[in-house]
Amino acid sequence: xxxxxxxxxxxxxxxxxxxxxxxxxxxxxxxxxxxxxxxxxxxxxxxxxxxxxxxxxxxxxxxxxxxxxxxxxxxxxxxxxxxxxxxxxxxxxxxxxxxxxxxxx
Amino acid sequence: xxxxxxxxxxxxxxxxxxxxxxxxxxxxxxxxxxxxxxxxxxxxxxxxxxxxxxxxxxxxxxxxxxxxxxxxxxxxxxxxxxxxxxxxxxxxxxxxxxxxxxxxxxxxxxxxxxxxxxxxxxxxxxxxxxxxxxxxxxxxxxxxxxxxxxxxxxxxxxxxxxxxxxxxxxxxxxxxxxxxxxxxxxxxxxxxxxxxxxxxxxxxxxxxxxxxxxxxxxxxxxxxxxxxxxxxxxxxxxxxxxxxxxxxxxxxxxxxxxxxxxxxxxxxxxxxxxxxxxxxxxxxxxxxxxxxxxxxxxxxxxxxxxxxxxxxxxxxxxxxxxxxxxxxxxxxxxxxxxxxxxxxxxxxxxxxxxxxxxxxxxxxxxxxxxxxxxxxxxxxxxxxxxxxxxxxxx
Numbered sequence: 001x002x003x004x005x006x007x008x009x010x011x012x013x014x015x016x017x018x019x020x021x022x023x024x025x026x027x028x029x030x031x032x033x034x035x036x037x038x039x040x041x042x043x044x045x046x047x048x049x050x051x052x053x054x055x056x057x058x059x060x061x062x063x064x065x066x067x068x069x070x071x072x073x074x075x076x077x078x079x080x081x082x083x084x085x086x087x088x089x090x091x092x093x094x095x096x097x098x099x100x101x102x103x104x105x
Numbered sequence: 106x107x108x109x110x111x112x113x114x115x116x117x118x119x120x121x122x123x124x125x126x127x128x129x130x131x132x133x134x135x136x137x138x139x140x141x142x143x144x145x146x147x148x149x150x151x152x153x154x155x156x157x158x159x160x161x162x163x164x165x166x167x168x169x170x171x172x173x174x175x176x177x178x179x180x181x182x183x184x185x186x187x188x189x190x191x192x193x194x195x196x197x198x199x200x201x202x203x204x205x206x207x208x209x210x211x212x213x214x215x216x217x218x219x220x221x222x223x224x225x226x227x228x229x230x231x232x233x234x235x236x237x238x239x240x241x242x243x244x245x246x247x248x249x250x251x252x253x254x255x256x257x258x259x260x261x262x263x264x265x266x267x268x269x270x271x272x273x274x275x276x277x278x279x280x281x282x283x284x285x286x287x288x289x290x291x292x293x294x295x296x297x298x299x300x301x302x303x304x305x306x307x308x309x310x311x312x313x314x315x316x317x318x319x320x321x322x323x324x325x326x327x328x329x330x331x332x333x334x335x336x337x338x339x340x341x342x343x344x345x346x347x348x349x350x351x352x353x354x355x356x357x358x359x360x361x362x363x364x365x366x367x368x369x370x371x372x373x374x375x376x377x378x379x380x381x382x383x384x385x386x387x388x389x390x391x392x393x394x395x396x397x398x399x400x401x402x403x404x405x406x407x408x409x410x411x412x413x414x415x416x417x418x419x420x421x422x423x424x425x426x427x428x429x430x431x432x433x434x435x436x437x438x439x440x441x442x443x444x445x446x447x448x449x450x451x452x453x454x455x456x457x458x459x460x461x462x463x464x465x466x467x468x469x470x471x472x473x474x475x476x477x478x479x480x481x482x483x484x485x486x487x488x489x490x491x492x493x494x495x496x497x498x499x
Contacts, residue, residue, distance in 0.1 A: 021256055022256075023448075024447070047255075047256065047257065047334075047429075047430055048255045048256020048257045048334045048335035048336075048410070049256055049334075049335035050256070050337070062337075064344065065259070067290070067291075067294070067340075067344060068290075069290065069337070069340040069341035069344060070337060070338035070341065082337070083332070083337050084332055084337050087337050087338070088337075088338065089325070089337075089338035089339050089340060090338075091289050091290060091316055091320075091325065091338070091339055091340060092289070092320055092323075092324070092325035092327075092339055093324075093325070094325065094327055094332060094337065094338055094339065095324050095325075095327060095329065096329055096332040100332070100333040
């Protein structure tokens with residue numbers, strides 16, 4: 001695997017979660033997971049954003065804190081940034097400004 | 106802790122003179138009256154609308170008789186619909202000095218400002234002589250809100266406030282959390298904490314009402330900055346916000362202006378009843394803070410991650426910063442650096458710091474926003490039905 005990148009780690013908040021939370025900038029490249037192990041993060045992901053812990057199929061629930069927080073709108077591979085571009089609310093739609101939604105700014 | 110004893114038995118942690126405009130047309134005069142007395146405890150509150158609204162009248166009655174308020178000056182233009190007579194009677198019945206200036210009958214802007222400043226100066230002098238009495242944690246009401254949330258809120262600031270809430274509730278304080286539009290997705294796990302099955306039903310229904318309301322509006326309680334900080338959906342934001350409530354059983358469901366009858370943990374339902382009208386439930390964070398204060402909150406714990414800088418009129422705001430990068434940029438505005446949990450500080454250590462700071466501020470210590478002169482206030486139109494009997498099980 002490539003070298004660790006960024007200064008963040010990936011936090012698993014609950015055993016059943018299929019996403020991890022970045023505690024600082026991670027990727028592109030390998031990042032440590034808080035409980036051990038590593039994930040190859042596909043793109044630059046900033047503090048507070050989510051990374052897929054495993055492959056997630058289109059329509060599958062995104063699970064964080066051990067509860068569903070929405071559904072995948074497309075197949076998501078392990079290490080991908082999980083956000084408004086590939087998941088959606090099961091309640092009301094999310095309003096974003098295109099200029100800032102990526103989180104990198 | 107020492108407090109200012111009021112006629113209704115409640116105690117205040119501050120002793121403000123509130124200057125309340127009763128329509129936007131009187132706002133400038135109210136602001137000018139307060140201007141030279143800003144450092145001495147005079148603050149502007151008010152309602153901008155010219156059309157009558159029962160909710161706004163109730164809110165102004167609760168705010169003007171809040172235990173942190175010692176005297177009230179009402180500033181009326183003269184032709185607005187707000188019932189200044191009823192408001193003045195309610196304030197007078199609470200044992201507080203109250204005076205009404207009607208600009209149209211007082212010679213206009215300049216003489217109204219002068220008369221107002223003279224009255225406020227006399228009240229500040231009188232209030233300074235008021236003795237304080239001992240006050241216990243079980244006489245304290247605390248509110249919590251979050252604003253400018255991001256992916257750090259739910260893992261640092263909010264659960265740390267939750268731990269502080271657990272200690273405050275254990276000590277007999279009344280603690281209020283909100284807002285139902287930001288609990289969408291949490292309704293089942295939250296209802297399981299209700300004291301009674303009937304209250305559980307009320308809690309679930311309050312969140313379902315919020316989901317319907319926001320669905321009609323087409324937007325959730327979700328700002329662009331939430332997404333920038335890594336939150337993708339309202340459910341995700343909700344789970345983070347929910348952590349502020351801690352782990353105590355939920356003792357009741359109240360609406361803005363309802364005062365918790367005893368210590369315990371209360372959810373505030375801030376989404377209007379009936380058909381959707383008057384627009385968004387709370388147009389900005391300060392609207393939520395004002396509702397907490399109207400329900401008797403002596404102070405508010407405000408968790409922010411993107412970096413809100415606000416305070417509030419009438420009740421101090423303690424700002425808990427969830428995001429360490431934001432704290433580094435805005436340390437002057439933040440009371441607590443909860444983001445350090447991400448670099449290894451135990452959650453309970455920050456929870457204890459928030460608890461200790463809550464008691465210190467209740468005891469007179471000034472918050473960052475108080476020192477910076479923040480005294481925001483906003484009140485808009487709403488409509489509520491009274492709460493049902495199941496909402497406050499004895």
